[in-house]
Amino acid sequence: MPQHEQPPTNAAPRRVVVTGSAGFIGSHLAHALVRAGTTVIGVDRRDPATDPTAAANLAGLRGRPGYHHVTADLLHCAIDPLLIDAEAVFHLAGIPGVRPSWGPQFGDYLASNVLATHRVLEASTRIGVPRLVVASSSSVYGPTDGDASRETDRPNPASPYAVTKLAEEQLCLAYAERPVGPGVVALRYFTVYGPRQRADMFTHRALYAALAGQPLRLYGDGHQRRDFTYIDDVVAATIAAGVVPNAHGTINVGGGSNASLLDVINIANSLTGREIQLHQDHVRNGDVLLTRADPGRAKEVLGWQPRVDLHNGLRAHMQALTAPLPDYSRAA
Ligand code: NAD
Ligand code: UGA
Numbered sequence: 001m002p003q004h005e006q007p008p009t010n011a012a013p014r015r016v017v018v019t020g021s022a023g024f025i026g027s028h029l030a031h032a033l034v035r036a037g038t039t040v041i042g043v044d045r046r047d048p049a050t051d052p053t054a055a056a057n058l059a060g061l062r063g064r065p066g067y068h069h070v071t072a073d074l075l076h077c078a079i080d081p082l083l084i085d086a087e088a089v090f091h092l093a094g095i096p097g098v099r100p101s102w103g104p105q106f107g108d109y110l111a112s113n114v115l116a117t118h119r120v121l122e123a124s125t126r127i128g129v130p131r132l133v134v135a136s137s138s139s140v141y142g143p144t145d146g147d148a149s150r151e152t153d154r155p156n157p158a159s160p161y162a163v164t165k166l167a168e169e170q171l172c173l174a175y176a177e178r179p180v181g182p183g184v185v186a187l188r189y190f191t192v193y194g195p196r197q198r199a200d201m202f203t204h205r206a207l208y209a210a211l212a213g214q215p216l217r218l219y220g221d222g223h224q225r226r227d228f229t230y231i232d233d234v235v236a237a238t239i240a241a242g243v244v245p246n247a248h249g250t251i252n253v254g255g256g257s258n259a260s261l262l263d264v265i266n267i268a269n270s271l272t273g274r275e276i277q278l279h280q281d282h283v284r285n286g287d288v289l290l291t292r293a294d295p296g297r298a299k300e301v302l303g304w305q306p307r308v309d310l311h312n313g314l315r316a317h318m319q320a321l322t323a324p325l326p327d328y329s330r331a332a
Helices: 024-035 052-061 106-127 160-177 202-212 231-243 261-272 296-302 310-322
Strands: 015-019 039-044 067-071 088-091 131-137 183-189 216-219 249-253 278-281
Touching: 015 024, 024 039, 024 052, 024 231, 039 052, 052 067, 088 106, 088 231, 106 131, 106 160, 131 160, 131 231, 160 183, 160 249, 183 231, 202 216, 202 261, 202 310, 231 249, 231 296, 249 296, 261 310
Parallel strands: 015 039, 015 088, 039 067, 088 131, 131 183, 183 249, 216 278
Antiparallel strands: none
């Protein structure tokens, strides 16, 4: 088992659905579940036959008998047949990213993050899926005074994206209150990084800039701090949320690193032996200065805590960027 991989904290489920399985986090989750012996129905509107990112994300699942990919848009497709016999639905499909949500794309955010989630909830209720784990976001907290955010804090979303993620998790929790709805765990992920991270995200861009000797655009002065969370830790928390008996409600998933963007740049410089050239740009709307997770509930309810520190996580992320590309043409 590679250094950072964690086994699930409880027995793996027999059969599950992972939405957003062609994406960054969803593809890692699907890999981990298949490795643990679970049959995974992966649903994503990106088609690995035509979309290079989806193909790269799913390449490691090619030929694995436990993984079945369905290319479908959750806004329109028949969801019920996909859920039959599933012990859990891991609902990760959605439009991520704070900055583009101010633009004309907001309708897509609303559609995929709220309306598609409503369709998944209706189908899960009809089929009687016992557990739904939904990918929520640290962005629901908005600006903080520096204290760690607790699940009981009043949400204060600062971007259109964050508003849709709050609506999404609250919709799921409302369904969970009905006697017939699935049990729901809403995981508030804090800035996730690691191999196959989305190309719009900071960590990917910083490591890429260091490796390629290209300039990095820095929005603000680089003193923004994030509770960066390594992908394998996120996967372990997510699987635990699907299997731990009686888990419910919102739970923070934070890496415990609380580092600034300049800290990430310094580590990237030291890992590559190169100095990243910085191009300073203006602070983006809705960009919070600091995120920090209170880890208590994740530990208490899921028995989970992060294991990978920022330095080791960034090293693994960088190694993946320099590894040979998989053969996309034969991807699942
Ligand atoms: P990603 O873009 O890599 O993956 C999301 C996937 O969902 C994509 O493959 C996309 O095609 C799919 N999708 C979107 N709308 C769909 C629809 N209507 N039907 C079917 N598929 C659809 O993003 P990611 O970084 O892996 O994020 C996954 C989830 O986690 C998102 O819900 C995001 O809001 C949440 N999240 C991510 C982070 C992070 O740091 N990456 C942090 C907090 C929360
Ligand atoms: C990330 C994800 O993109 C969101 O989808 C997710 O919901 C959120 O984490 C979360 O934790 O909930 P963010 O923390 O903004 O959002 O992560 P990045 O997009 O990687 O940005 C981190 C910081 O780097 C921000 O301050 C941003 O302004 C800055 N940045 C980003 C740059 O300075 N330059 C860039 O090229 C990109």
